[in-house]
Amino acid sequence: MDKLNNTLNSIKFLDHAVMDETKKRWDSLVKPIGSLGLMEEITIRLSGIYRTTKFDIDKRAVVVMASDNGIVEENVTSSPQIFTRILVEKMAKGITGVSVMSKAANADVIVVDIGINGDVKEENVINRKIRYGTDNFTKSFAMTYDEAIKAIETGIEVADDLFNKGYKILGTGEVGIGNTTTSAAVIKAITDFPIDDIVGKGAGITDEQLVLKKKAIIKAIELHKPNKYDVIDVLSKVGGLDIAGLVGVYLSGAKNMKPTVMDGFISQAAALCAIKLDGRVKDYIIPSHLSKEPGAKFVFNEIGLKPMLDLSMRLGEGTGCPLAFQIIDTAIYTLNNMATFEEAEIEKELLVDISKDEEK
Numbered sequence: 001m002d003k004l005n006n007t008l009n010s011i012k013f014l015d016h017a018v019m020d021e022t023k024k025r026w027d028s029l030v031k032p033i034g035s036l037g038l039m040e041e042i043t044i045r046l047s048g049i050y051r052t053t054k055f056d057i058d059k060r061a062v063v064v065m066a067s068d069n070g071i072v073e074e075n076v077t078s079s080p081q082i083f084t085r086i087l088v089e090k091m092a093k094g095i096t097g098v099s100v101m102s103k104a105a106n107a108d109v110i111v112v113d114i115g116i117n118g119d120v121k122e123e124n125v126i127n128r129k130i131r132y133g134t135d136n137f138t139k140s141f142a143m144t145y146d147e148a149i150k151a152i153e154t155g156i157e158v159a160d161d162l163f164n165k166g167y168k169i170l171g172t173g174e175v176g177i178g179n180t181t182t183s184a185a186v187i188k189a190i191t192d193f194p195i196d197d198i199v200g201k202g203a204g205i206t207d208e209q210l211v212l213k214k215k216a217i218i219k220a221i222e223l224h225k226p227n228k229y230d231v232i233d234v235l236s237k238v239g240g241l242d243i244a245g246l247v248g249v250y251l252s253g254a255k256n257m258k259p260t261v262m263d264g265f266i267s268q269a270a271a272l273c274a275i276k277l278d279g280r281v282k283d284y285i286i287p288s289h290l291s292k293e294p295g296a297k298f299v300f301n302e303i304g305l306k307p308m309l310d311l312s313m314r315l316g317e318g319t320g321c322p323l324a325f326q327i328i329d330t331a332i333y334t335l336n337n338m339a340t341f342e343e344a345e346i347e348k349e350l351l352v353d354i355s356k357d358e359e360k
């Protein structure tokens, strides 16, 4: 628990003086004030995270936490558990969705076995296995309290190591058949949102299976009564090792003063947990896209962040992150290279500024 506590204790607020400077730079460029929207907001936040107006995200990676979920026994998924290990091996070979999209975006993919129910035959996968999958949470806790802490601390260690190696931004990805069920259970336990709002079809299940999925979550919450004020209790009772590992990745970003990019629904469940552990973590999280999983919009409302894209994607793996990296690249390039009113010899004073009205 020391690593987790030390990490939480070293999280700092953003540098607002540097953020003001970046805002001033945007406002000096030849455009209506605020007209580049989230491109402006994100780079302003990045400058506060990096504590400098001159930054880049050239060295970047998506960290994929992979683990299995005992809840698959309840017939809540479209594919068998063995798919987790197979997908991870293909991912490490560079041929799955996140691998190819990351190649297109010049990003590395770091695959971590944090709890796959089988031995991975691929040396490019980092072995940080805590256990061979979780237990079926309709019958017992998914894992022990100590295992949940260990999974968070594993995520912290993996991300700390990558930041030490010079990565400037990390995306969050996952593979784990059944993890939209565990994510919905974690979100339900923390927010108590209506079950129909937050449980969707994940990778693709029938209407009958959707009923089973909702029932399994309700049953587990009634049985274990997770304490919404204790994120570790929630993760250990109804969560997954992948979600817990990603909580650690977000915490490491905040500790190392580096941004983390959030992918879809599973990454959102982890972000919600990380923010509940320390509200300052939110400042370091950059959302990529709005997942098609129906609960995603409700979690966005809860955490108070906005996605930059809505591409009706519902793959997971971290696939939103390489797209976000490319948008951030463009935002940084624009910030650094657009002409100011002065350089363009246009009188800024002639411009009506409505940005203050927009804030209201």
Ligand SMILES: Cc1cc2ncn([C@H]3O[C@H](COP(=O)(O)O)[C@@H](O)[C@H]3O)c2cc1C
Residues within 6 Å of the ligand: 076, 077, 078, 079, 083, 087, 174, 175, 176, 177, 178, 179, 180, 181, 201, 202, 203, 204, 315, 316, 317
């Ligand atoms: C071929 C295939 C590739 C995937 N890549 C990511 N996922 C996604 O689907 C799984 C979660 O959905 P559920 O909770 O419904 O099982 C996770 O592995 C997630 O990464 C996939 C799923 C499949 C079937």
Ligand SMILES: O=C(O)c1cccnc1
Residues within 6 Å of the ligand: 180, 202, 203, 263, 264, 265, 266, 267, 291, 292, 293, 313, 314, 315, 316, 317
């Ligand atoms: O949004 C996601 O991350 C997601 C949605 C469906 C299946 N797997 C992942």
